[in-house]
Amino acid sequence: MGCDLLRPVVVLSALFSVITSFPSLVLSLTPSSPCEFPAIFNFGDSNSDTGGLSAAFGQAPPPNGETYFHSPAGRYSDGRLIIDFIAKSFGLPYLNAYLDSVGSNFTHGANFATAGSTIRPQNTTLSQSGFSPISLNVQFYQFNDFHHRSQVARTKGVVWQELMPKEEDFSSALYTFDIGQNDLTAGYFLNMSTDQVKAYVPDLLNQFTTIIKNINGQGGRSFWIHNTGPVGCLAYVLDRLLITAGQVDKAGCASPFNEVAQYFNQRLKEAIAQLRKDLPLAAITYVDVYSLKYSLFSQASKHGFEQPLVACCGHGGKYNYNRHMGCGSKVTKDGKQILVGKSCKDPSVRIIWDGVHFTEAANKWIFDRIVDGSYSDPPIPLKMACHRPSTN
Ligand SMILES: *[C@@H]1O[C@H](CO)[C@@H](O)[C@H](O)[C@H]1NC(C)=O
Ligand SMILES: *[C@@H]1O[C@H](CO)[C@@H](O)[C@H](O)[C@H]1NC(C)=O
Numbered sequence: 001m002g003c004d005l006l007r008p009v010v011v012l013s014a015l016f017s018v019i020t021s022f023p024s025l026v027l028s029l030t031p032s033s034p035c036e037f038p039a040i041f042n043f044g045d046s047n048s049d050t051g052g053l054s055a056a057f058g059q060a061p062p063p064n065g066e067t068y069f070h071s072p073a074g075r076y077s078d079g080r081l082i083i084d085f086i087a088k089s090f091g092l093p094y095l096n097a098y099l100d101s102v103g104s105n106f107t108h109g110a111n112f113a114t115a116g117s118t119i120r121p122q123n124t125t126l127s128q129s130g131f132s133p134i135s136l137n138v139q140f141y142q143f144n145d146f147h148h149r150s151q152v153a154r155t156k157g158v159v160w161q162e163l164m165p166k167e168e169d170f171s172s173a174l175y176t177f178d179i180g181q182n183d184l185t186a187g188y189f190l191n192m193s194t195d196q197v198k199a200y201v202p203d204l205l206n207q208f209t210t211i212i213k214n215i216n217g218q219g220g221r222s223f224w225i226h227n228t229g230p231v232g233c234l235a236y237v238l239d240r241l242l243i244t245a246g247q248v249d250k251a252g253c254a255s256p257f258n259e260v261a262q263y264f265n266q267r268l269k270e271a272i273a274q275l276r277k278d279l280p281l282a283a284i285t286y287v288d289v290y291s292l293k294y295s296l297f298s299q300a301s302k303h304g305f306e307q308p309l310v311a312c313c314g315h316g317g318k319y320n321y322n323r324h325m326g327c328g329s330k331v332t333k334d335g336k337q338i339l340v341g342k343s344c345k346d347p348s349v350r351i352i353w354d355g356v357h358f359t360e361a362a363n364k365w366i367f368d369r370i371v372d373g374s375y376s377d378p379p380i381p382l383k384m385a386c387h388r389p390s391t392n
């Protein structure tokens with residue numbers, strides 16, 4: 001009996017020496033230790049674009065960036081995005097866009113997202129349809145190129161070592177994703193029915209999971225994946241698509257489009273569950289930003305926000321949104337040139353910036369609620385996103 005009592009101590013001390021001699025085991029044996037992500041690599045659309053589309057196709061005009069950066073900063077918002085708050089929470093600098101060749105520092109990661117990006121390549125140009133040619137597969141080509149060429153650059157001198165990530169950082173980095181919304185609207189803008197849009201969702205997820213597998217194949221292990229938001233609450237959808245009275249819910253959002261978003265999210269969740277089986281070394285977190293965004297729209301005043309569906313920067317109509325007079329554009333009206341600027345007094349109490357994108361205040365509100373894991377599957381906080389729960 002006395003021996004039995006002693007045995008756990010012996011086992012524990014043996015375990016301790018194993019842990020200390022193999023630091024990598026510490027991660028799996030003590031899941032309470034926070035992850036130290038040295039870098040973040042982000043993939044997505046305008047919800048997380050920190051300058052990609054601006055670098056390639058012209059800067060997002062003022063008043064974008066006004067609240068936080070005090071000038072345009074490549075973001076379609078008055079300030080920071082969720083990805084900025086994610087980077088900040090790890091003490092990392094805000095991510096530079098991979099496409100931004102001027103003054104970028106990629107030591108702590110790179111952002112491959114561009115506004116208007118889709119998972120599937122579109123068969124239309126940016127000027128025809130507004131969708132970015134930098135679809136998710138292209139973002140992966142760019143990541144792949146960056147991974148290899150950054151290491152070649154590092155051999156060429158100290159300056160490159162201070163601009164490019166280390167090889168080992170690619171496996172300990174956090175890989176973040178926020179994409180899918182534009183794939184859903186793309187079908188509707190081509191006049192497809194809801195059934196036709198739903199029919200290509202499996203293809204979207206197939207292409208999405210291929211990218212995750214490719215990144216895992218290059219050593220990526222920690223994945224943080226946002227689902228897609230309630231696109232039926234956004235002015236650019238409400239304004240453009242034909243919606244009948246019976247299709248509007250009590251929040252004023254168009255139910256069919258939100259149902260498609262939820263359908264996509266359910267399939268995404270299932271695809272991620274399968275990925276966990278296929279990629280036994282990966283820690284993959286699914287983050288339900290849909291619920292938070294819908295809660296913002298449907299219970300705005302409870303959360304301290306006003307006029308949930310109305311854009312802060314825009315011009316005219318029920319939603320202060322007109323797609324021919326977008327935020328920051330110069331238009332001629334009654335013979336006079338006007339700048340479509342900020343028309344709300346206080347963006348800190350508004351949810352939607354320009355009819356399509358969220359304000360910094362809304363982005364911060366969402367970040368504050370996803371960071372502790374309460375909207376995640378598995379329910380682990382952001383700072384634990386490198387740990388794969390043993391139950392998976
Ligand atoms: C683009 O066209 C190709 C060839 O017809 C087709 O396979 C693909 O699904 C189309 N993509 C989209 C997004 O419609
Ligand atoms: C890039 O950023 C890192 C840290 O954020 C810093 O250590 C490094 O000096 C920067 N590189 C240059 C060339 O400024």
Ligand SMILES: *[C@@H]1O[C@H](CO)[C@@H](O)[C@H](O)[C@H]1NC(C)=O
Nearest residue numbers: 129187188189190191192242
């Ligand atoms: C969709 O339908 C509208 C209204 O009938 C029409 O004006 C528009 O050209 C159509 N768009 C496409 C891409 O077919």
